Amino acid sequence: MRLKRTHKCGELNKSHSGQSVVVSGWVNNWRDHGGLFFIDLRDRYGKVQIVFSPEDENLYQVAKKLRTEYVVAVAGKVSPRPAEALNKELATGEIEVLAEEIEILNPSKTTPFEIKDYIDVSEDVRLKYRYLDLRRPRLQQTMLLRHQIAQATREFFNGEGFVEIETPILTKSTPEGARDFLVPSRLQGGKFYALPQSPQTYKQILMVAGFDRYYQIVKCFRDEDLRKDRQPEFTQIDVEMSFVDEEDVLGTMEKFMKQLFQKVLGIELVTPFPRMTYQEAMDRFGSDKPDTRFGLELNEIGDIFKSTDFKVFKNVLAENGYIGALVVPEAAGYSRKQIDDLTAWTRSVGGSGLAHLKFANGALEGGISKFLSENESRELIGRLQLSGEALILVVADPRRELAQTILGFLRNKLAETLQLIDAGKHQLHWTVDFPLLEYSEEEKRYVARHHPFTSPKLEDMHLLDSAPEQVRARAYDLIYNGNEISGGSIRIHRRDLQEQVFRSLKIGAEEAEAKFGFLLEALEFGAPPHGGIAFGFDRLVMLLAGTNSIRDVITFPKTASAVGLMEQTPSRVDEKQLRELYINVIKE
Secondary structure: OOOOOOOOHHHOOHHHOOOEEEEEEEEEEEEEOOOOEEEEEEEOOEEEEEEEOOOOHHHHHHHOOOOOOOEEEEEEEEEEOOHHHOOOOOOOOOEEEEEEEEEEEEOOOOOOOOOOOOOOOOHHHHHHOHHHHOOOHHHHHHHHHHHHHHHHHHHHHHHOOOEEOOOOOOEOOOOOOOEOOEEEOOOOOOOEEEOOOOOHHHHHHHHHOOOOEEEEEEEEEOEOOOOOOOOOEEEEEEEEEEOOOHHHHHHHHHHHHHHHHHHHHOOOOOOOOOEEEHHHHHHHHOOOOOOOOOOOOOEEOHHHHOOOOOHHHHHHHHOOOEEEEEEEHHHOOOOHHHHHHHHHHHHHOOOOOOEEEEEEOOEEEOHHHHHOOHHHHHHHHHHOOOOOOEEEEEEEEOOHHHHHHHHHHHHHHHHHHOOOOOOOOOOEEEEEOOEOEEEEOOOOEEEEOOOOOEOEOHHHHHHOOOOHHHOEEOEEEEEEOOEEEEEEEEEOOOHHHHHHHHHHOOOOHHHHHHHHHHHHHHOOOOOOOEEEEEEEHHHHHHHHHOOOOHHHHOOOOOOOOOOEOOOOEOOOOOHHHHHHOOOOOOOO
16 A cells, blocks of 8 residues: 555545545545546545545546556545535535545445445345445444443443453353353263353342452344344443442433434433333333323323123123223214225234223214213213213223233324324423332243343332232332333342242242352342342344334344355354254254
């Protein structure tokens, strides 16, 4: 390389006028104006216009061979642009570089897609040529934002006296929650490591070890079905603290969020954040992570129909079920087809159906209105505080939580369709007091709502054996614009309580010892009270970057089927490697 870069493309301005510079980068585009030949040279700092004059015939002819994505170095003199050629949309738009020498560092084949933000390319093509996709300015800005968030995170926790400690990647399989990724051992034939779903047990061990404030930006792994905001490998901001209760953890995380939003987005958050219990969130919004940027809250109306003759409602109430309604003034003009489409969509997400009626001219009409008595109609109008025209959508189901969840899904869908969400709002709140356990019909036992190391609320301890479904957890989730961005809990720090919770989960003494014996033993050696939280780092970056897919904030993501298209992973390995690992592949 003869020409050594002296300046970055995006940093040149009028103050550099008259200076000789060398800039290097990729040819973003080129323009032949018959006399002068122009290129826009791009690096990750920006673009600058280079001008080639036919007065230097050799240089001019070399320049005319340049094409998009050639890598070049150009030496020249910075010159102010003519007044009629100023480009106010470009940071370097007041100057240009008059080329005096060029070195082609590497030509480029024609790329499978243009390296432009506005070009629409299928995701499979983008991921196959990820090194080209990552040249696009918007993706580069997103990756730089990720870097900025990581640095701001470390700056905050270091300033608060936390210690960054790495935990093992090769660990023990403790199948609670998602499926583990397993790694066979060559030295211990027939045995396996697991890749960690989180550093949960390790960070608790660190509290036992006396590191009372720990954090880590850590890779985690889950072998589960994917969607737009999930990947088989993902990153967490992992935090644990000793000698704390819920207020200490929540207060520290609010301080972190306040500093992060100010540094990264220039937004001043108001603290403390609002809190709502799990039950309140479900009752009002049909979700434990409600988007509070808009209203459209749920209305429980079952008591109005306690003496109804309407068979659907009567059957649901006979099973102590739930009847709830959404009042949607913005959808008052919905056609029958639009309502039928909503009904079909509701069934597609697990609902059994959707009833409707409209309020117009001071009365209920259409849909199920003909099945309601005069008194029921009057009570319903009063309960829902109906005054102007509105569409009323009703879900009834013997399963209370399912019915509320369906209404919550419907609430979000309507808000998006009807454009009820103010995209400029930044709403954060805590959801607290989750159920500790939930019953799994598939496993025919109670399973942990968060994880089995979460502490029950002390006032609910007496219910663990007699009514485990009523026990509340000392758990908390931080919700940002309808997305769970972090979750945590106060942990169990005594062996006797941990074993009691294991019994509620139908984890016997032998199984508990095999899976978690090292932690149980550690709890007997003076484990302090402790608690913590973990942020989904990729999801946080995705939301702050304003993108819709988590793949846009991960440098080399996998597809929905967990395939790396660029490097073609997963791939087969040769028989010798398999024999060394004591593995025999079963062919389907």
